[in-house]
Amino acid sequence: MRRMQQIVAAAGIGLLALTGAGYEAAAQVKIGAVLSVTGPASFLGDPEKKTLEMYVDAINAKGGVNGQKLQLVIYDDGGDANAARTFATRLVEEDKIVAMVGGTTTGATLAMIPVFEEAQIPFISLAGAIQIIQPVRKWVFKTPHTDKMACEKIFGDLKARKMTTVALISGTDAFGKSMRDQCVGVAPAKGITIAHEETYGPRDSDMTPQLTNIRNKAGVQAVINPGFGQGPAIVTRNYRQLGITVPLYQSHGVASKQYIDLAGPAAEGVRLPAAALLVADKLPEKDPQKKVVVDYSRIYREKTGQAVSTFGGHAYDGLMILVGAMQRAKSADKAKVRDEIEKTKGYVGTGGIVTMSPTDHMGLDLSAFRMLEIKKGDWTLLN
Amino acid sequence: MARLIDSRYTPLVAVVFVALALPLIFPSPFYYRIGALVFIFALAVIGLNLLMGFAGQVSLGHAGFLGIGAYAVAIGPTHLGLPSWFCIFAGAGASALVAYVVGQPILRLKGHYLAVATLGFGLMIAIVLTNEAGWTGGPDGMSVPRLVLFGWPVHGSKAWYWVAAGTLAVGVALALNLIDSPSGRALQAIHDSEVAALVLGVRVARKKLGVFVISAVYASVAGSYLALLNGHITPDLAGFMRSIELVAMVVLGGMGSIFGSLVGAGVLVVLPQALTGFHDYEHMALGLIVMGFMILLRRGIVPTLGAALAGRAP
Structure with missing residues (x-):
């Protein structure tokens, strides 16, 4: 009986220790993402994940942001808000991310908000509901229209x-x-x-x-x-x-x-x-969004072999808004990046033209x- | 010391020891959260194990009680202005009442019929939580106000680690007490043969109902803790997959073993975190490991290992 307990206790501690094994130390800018890649919301999370991976690779191939390479840490919450919250804690405590793009569903986003607000890490959500940005929270933004x-x-x-x-x-x-x-x-x-x-x-x-x-x-x-x-x-x-x-x-x-x-x-x-x-394809040539949406559709189709969806587009916008803010801040400092995200002005994305302000953390209008x-x-x- | 370890309170001693020792090796606060989750799920699993492992009754709707407990601490303070600590008890009371009322008819069913009836019950709770959006916030869930105990806000993974550990110790002690009581022996008699138990004068229906109510209270308290720890809840907490997860924890750890409940909860909470390194294959890896456990350790991790070690012991 006693020996059994020792074995089980040792196994348990071993498993706990194992959870830390995945994390690598590197002088890169870490960007976190918790997405519903599997489960009932996978039709949202899957294109989001592919988009983020695709474009982080592309950015790194061009030398990264401010001379630093980006490192993307993606966890799959399976559509479970409790798991999302756990992974959010892990991104903050273990992976030490600089910013977060993700939160596929509204439930998962709302569950994760307190973690990032407390840790003071910029969080760009990809979920729809208006409760995410109303009331305005200092560190929380979102890209999809409401x-x-x-x-x-x-x-x-x-x-x-x-x-x-x-x-x-x-x-x-x-x-x-x-x-x-x-x-x-x-x-x-x-x-x-x-x-x-x-x-x-x-x-x-x-x-x-x-x-x-x-x-x-x-x-x-x-x-x-x-x-x-x-x-x-x-x-x-x-x-x-x-x-x-x-x-x-x-x-x-x-x-x-x-x-x-x-x-x-x-x-x-x-x-x-x-x-x-x-x-x-049907937008008139003079439409300001024409180039962005045509390019994104073409690249997504080429890389994944699948038709483009607006959900992947939200992830694209989130990543680009973040990268733009980091370039303007000329650093990966969390507070500076947050301030620059809030100052995003006239960013042309797949979801529309984004102009954020201290009272509007989405920045889209009816156009x-x-x-x-x-x-x-x-x-x-x-x- | 040896007598203490060999006594029936071994699992209790183990919980206290593990809870005190683990923080010594925790490298970051994230591990406190994992620890707290393990303890909270272990609490629910112990309750379910009393029902499944000792009384031999299956429940595929136990997450429903998790949901009742969770929404009690969300709805009570938000809509009714009640203090959170009171709502934990109110939720447990509500779960007990629901279990008592629902248990009367459905515990008459046996085997697959009981499984399907509890399954239906769990789904009903999840549907109510999803559709009564005025109270529950609907599918997007609602936020849960913080627990304040004696003017001290219980906040953060660390605080909840200790609260959950303390409650789990109490839960384990109560469960061990129950198992060793005449009621516990009566339950095991029901498990082995309902007819024989009836012949021996065990009031089968009443005992079954009693243990169903107790297991509901365990799940409800776990649900309340989970909601308070997370600060936000969604109806998937009460969903079918969560019920299956609880049953899997019971079976994996070992039916009829309190210590097994702790191990089952530990393995299934920690494994998904440990397997994120497998990226796209983590679910496959998780499935294979659980299958491997069940094939190699057929009666669950703890009973099989226990028997193997006892067999080898001089």
Whole structure:
């Protein structure tokens, strides 16, 4: 019995000691990333990881930043906020990173914020929700546009079409829920009345009953569907089956080719706000983002053999904003880099043109979103 | 000393010793966090082991109780203005009540049916936590106010390391006491044969329900600690994968072994950290190691090694 305990105790201590084995000492600038490379959010985390690795290699090949090479330390949280928090602690305490780009999901980001705030390390999140930057936290920034902006973009388009009364049908997943709340919150200020609301579960396979309720509601001039994944495609098909004639708006959550494939001809005429990256080839030559998005799409496709997604673009923007700040600060000092990130002005990225300020740690405006309409099974750019 | 080590309180002595000794070799505060996580998960695993290893009842929904405990310390202070320490107890009480009510019907089920019923229960808790966004913050989770004990804010990995270690020691002592009591022996009788236990006059249904409630309280306290340590919680804490993780810790460490619970939790918390060096293959490596353990040490790490050493001993 006693010997067994000794063996087990020794094994346990050995395992603990092993955790320190991975870390190398080098006179490089360490940049940390905790991404959901596996698990339910891997479709976000995987392109983010590939993008960061690709561009850190490219930067190092050109001699690094301020003469120092970058070293990227990536951990995979598997979509688990608790694991994200543990890895964040590890990046701070063990790896001694200078800055952090990452945090794939809103939950993981919110769980990690206290770690970086306390350690005073600049943290550029790649997650969507507005809670990350509101209230403004000194060390926390983010690159993706918020759901609120998508709502405002849709409402702006509705106003242009002289429509004011809408119905919402939203998914109960994190994305649908968050965007629904933002749309409801911003609607009064934009003069939009939400006459009716329906929801569906993320795995529901038929939304006909909810849409029938919406059809029977008098005065609805348009329908908005905040949602993610296959739900919106089913909504779109059911929508046409029921013969509803008012315009249907989708969100940036379905801004991928898969949505058009899943919804088929039913997607004809659907409008949605999306980042410029999605329509890189269709942007007019004089568009300021044209060069950035075309280059990023081409390089990503060449290196990975996969189609580009906006999520990888967020990681690209995060890394470039950080590198820009380090170059302006002429050092890898955490506080100086943070100050320079906050002073980012007119950075042209895949997500839009970023101008940060002490009160705005995202720095995007509505021009970051383009209104698209699906015509003949492809995106077309509306003005 | 020898008598102390050989006594039934060996696991307790081991916990105290390990908890006191580990900080001597910790190179950075990060290790305190890992230590605290091991202790917190060990607490939940001990509770589940009482249910699985001693009473022979499986639960695939135990993370649900972890979730109740975690959200109690988040919702109580935020929405109701209750002190955090009180909410740990309130959460444990709520978990006990839920376990009591839910346990009445579902503990009548056996084998796969019980597994599926507990699975459904765990999923229900996770769905409620996800959908009641007004209270729980929905899928993005909510932040957890800090615990303040006697004017002293319990904050940081180091403080939680000691709090978790102390609680684990108490948890281990209570569990050992229970096992050695008539109730504990009755539970083991149920494990071996329900019919035989019934014939011997053991009130099977009541004992099963009792241990289900106790295991729920263990998980709930662990959940509260985890939430307070992290400062932010998301519903995946109560998810199916977490339940499976808890069961895996029980089985890996050894069913029916309190010491095994500690080892199981230790291995499955520390391994993912140790394996990050494998980069893209870490999940494969983790799977292979766990499979290897189960093939070579079939009854779990501690019971198998214990038997092997006892067999060789003179």
